[in-house]
Amino acid sequence: MSQPWTTEVRAPGKLYIAGEYAVVEPGIPAVLIAVDRYVTVRVRDAVGTGHIISDLNAGSRLEWYRRDSDMVIEADEALFSFVLAAMRIVEEVVVEFGEPLRIFDLAITSELDDDSGRKFGLGSSAAVTVATVAALCAHYGLDLSRMEQLKLALLAGTEVQRSGSGGDIAASMFGGWIAYTAFDRAWARRERAQRSLAELLALDWPGLSVRRVAPPDGLRLLVGWTGSPASTSRLVGGVQSRKDQGGTDYAHFLAESRRCVTSLVDALNAGDREGVLAGIRRNRELLRQLGERTGITIETPTLRHLIETAADYGGAAKTSGAGGGDCGIVLIDADAGIDGLLALWERADIRVLNLSVHQPEGPVE
Template sequence: MCAAHDVAVPARTTVVRAPGKLYIAGEYAVVEAGYPAVLIAVDRYVQVRVSPARDTGHITSDQYASLSLEWHRRDNDMVIEPDQTPFDFVLAAIRVVEEAAVGLGASLELYDLDITSELDDDAGRKFGLGSSAAVTVATVRALCEHYRLDLTRMEQLKLALIASIEVQRSGSGGDVAASMFGGWIVYRAFDREWVRAERVARSLTEMLAIDWPGLEVSRIVPPDRLRLVVGWTGSPASTARLVSGVQARKGQRSVHYSRFLAESRSCVTELAEALGRDDGVGIAAGIRRNRELLRGLGEHSGITIETPKLQRLIETAEACGGAAKTSGAGGGDCGIVLIDRDADIDGMLAAWERADIRPLNLRVHQPEGTVE
């Protein structure tokens, strides 16, 4: 990690986009430190544009067309006008990057930050592609570039993770990692409580330089023979609410939860290995096993993970030769299917249409940066 040059940044506009994500396997278990999940980044994006401002900076988003947040500098502090709630993740990312910038010798500036998103439909309903993570990553990357901070992708990931846990206590960070690195990844979660404690004891630049317990990102070569198909149920779900619900109940059913964690770790590890060797049979078995683990978790926790429409999506895919499951926290949003390219995909999509399930035209966003 190299320090930024202590010189004024020239007036210029920085534009960065970050992809959305989908979970392939490992949901819920991945919130525990060291437990793995498989994710992909997808070609729907949040874009952040940073441009110099004079007296007052603005933060705007096409998701909140009537709302513009105004801010100014008081020395190095960011002074914000009221009503910041829709921009919580953006503001957390700004604070963290600027703390790092000061620690690396950069001079802080005033700027406008404009956000545009492709992660919801025309009516503003979210697809469940990780908009909070994507906007956090895009903001971190845009400001690192704006301030010319010479940080690796892993160091930028740590900044984005710190920003995320300042807003949302229960997140695993897998969506952040997928958005930061792109492609197919195996992600293992960091110890959130350790990070919170170390933030008090260490400087932010020290936090970037040290290893975090549990945190690991590695790449997977995508399967060659299988096609990924994504269906959206039209019912947005609250990941934070669902994950918090499971976390609140895990102590009441500690034996089952411990067994779920162990079986999820084994399942995801075997799935990642099957993906790595392009083993279609092993991949399908891993997807189906993870589905059953999540269904069992939902039953024991009293949380609806697989809704009736998601069940219809999955069963239709299975009938056409695919392996399918919920993606993410469930409760709505998306289901994913891995299916042989020669299978009856058209028949599956026709059945989805009759069930009012919308196929999403998504491709994998290509890998970016070096995973360390």
């Protein structure tokens, strides 16, 4: 008879509000929110063989065991790449702290896909990484701050996806509205090769910053899903591979994105409604220009329809995340009538996602 689950942690999904693509460069800001759909990870001790069970990827299961201290998996690891990276990074800290390694079962459930398994673009990889790190830290009794757990999750994420900024991981870890800037990944790789993991967690990471941002005053957030899942790693990788071909264009994009997002954060914190709307519109234009210059389809026809119809109703709209499908976001006056807008979206097969902001739990540490 199976033992009861002894540890349970959930991590929220995320949405980008502004700063996409530029945020992959260290120190360039983005604004994100955590949303109230979750990945839940449960852990319990096991004997001999551990299992990873997931309702992601059409319901998957993996067995693992130990050969000395090594984790041995004989099946294809691809479906669980982020989970396994998170498991290994936490256990590296466990070993450094002199604690014994354990065999355990780990179960994953997700609310970040639709009923057919298509992704909404809410950051399921980031959420499962955060939830796995937090659950195993709790299971092993590791006394790590949230910022230290964030660093573990960032390292795990870069083991799988080298081009990501980590903003989705930070939003999932801290909740609420945040301004995020990415760490210097090349610096982290160098330090990782020279230091213990515990030493690396204690350092200030160049570029890395997470700050609370005030939610928009008097504005409502609408999220429309196009029904067309997009590959963030492919789209971001495509822009990164082309960034040197545009001469000064990419540097100009970074400078303008920094200026735009900084102004947006200031407007949010000041309760400047018009400044917030202007920031969203400006960021949309910067992303549209980036797509044109690189030949990457960031704003699909369906997303363009979402944006332009929202503008007709007085809202400010843009793609969220890498674009290429997935979600668009709208900030619109909280008192605005939106029935007509939603009817237009329905006719265009744009699904409104009933999302709220996952409220933060405590300060950023």
